Amino acid sequence: MSDEKDISYEEDVKKTTITTTSTSDEVQVETETTEKSEEEKEYLRKLNWIVLPFAGMTIFLNFCDKSALSVGPVLGLNADLGLTGQEFSLLGSLFYLGHLVYQLPNQFMLQRVPHARYLGVLLCIWGLVMTLTALTQNFAQMAACRFLLGLFEAAAMPTLYLVTSILYRRSEQTLVFGFITLCNGVGAAVGSAIAYGIAHMGHPNGIQNWRWNHYIFGALTILHGFIVYFFMVDTPKHKKLKLTPAEERIADARMKDNAVTQHREFKYAQIWECLKEARWYLLVIAAFCISMQNGGMLVYSTTFTMALGFSPLDSMLLQIPSGFASSLGVLAAMLIARKTGQLLYTGIGLLIIGMIGLVLLCAIPEGEVKLLGFYLSWAGTGAYSLLLTYVGNNAKGYTKKIFYNGCIVAAYTLGNFAGPLMMVEHEAPRYLSGVGGYLAGFGVAAIAFLIVRIQAARTNKKRIANGAVGDVNLALDLTDQEDEQFLYRV
Incomplete structure (x- = not known):
């Protein structure tokens, strides 16, 4: 059975269609702007x-800076600092410990400061930490720098996700969030290519190559921080957009469509509502489970491929295809989710592909064919971008959206913290404990996605039966539970 209702938000949007398809207990709701005016x-x-260029470059540098550790062994890091295998794992995890510590302060800051300037300051600080890391002489100093790097990088992704959810329509957010996540893969590929070039520098001025890697990316991050501070746009009517009167009306209509507008009052009732939702727990668990593979494989990416029999430099080059494989997975997810309107089912599909890759890694004892499993395993991490898109589309209420984003990133951080510790040194080159754990994590995340989708579809069916058409009220800052007109995108 299918119902269609046409709803006009404003004159600048000629047609917005809400399509509901009912099959037993499910209702699929797809909201899509089929035509935009020239002004929009x-x-x-x-x-x-x-x-988008500011967001993309921020995520690119975020990834390159935190993953500098993964190419460190090839560039002489372990030998120069005398690191053991366990110390190397701890360095990978300490970054995410710093990441976790800053999540709560970040939630308060996001509700009280201009987002672009806040992000610009943090970029400059973490760029300085990245530069100072090049001066470390032992494990303790490196551990402190990795913790601080994670602390100041922690706000980057939550800030960008909040800004883009404010600026873009819900129907556009799949592509925008996907673009941000895709830049991680680009960072992996380009960062590995740059590191490969640095490996051939020959220690100029007697400085180890891994130190040059930190100097170069630290300087780039500081420069980008200044640019973001002065030039990035973070509100729909920002003066740098130079809007015409017609475009200002369009901005108002778009804010109504994306179901979020900025409020400075921190509403604890909205947090309590989150904590009473089964959905919140399921999405937090899914974020944790997905990110275990990301943390472990990221830190051990070069070490893992070296264990397969490749030379150190070849192992570094082989990170380039893994970065592009991750990007292609995210790109495919964006296009499929946009075409079908199915965020969570698409995420489940990516998790299944990732599980196939991890099964190959567990089942095949040795040989270059294990690289196929390594590359396929990265597809599962693309489901994280769809999880964030789901939250951006469906967590209504400004405090609630910030809290959701913060908790998801905290779970992502904990997963990344646990991931490297699951790679036990004496199990090389198969690392069965780690790879098996990542496989189980993807399975749990897929189940969580499925339950969340079923619950949202049932709520939509009930609301549509009561006359809901998706026309949300922003003035009262209602949550998605309080606003009976709100329809979830699944």
């Missing part, structure tokens, strides 16, 4: 050219 297209072009 121009407004969107302005946003894309001003926002």
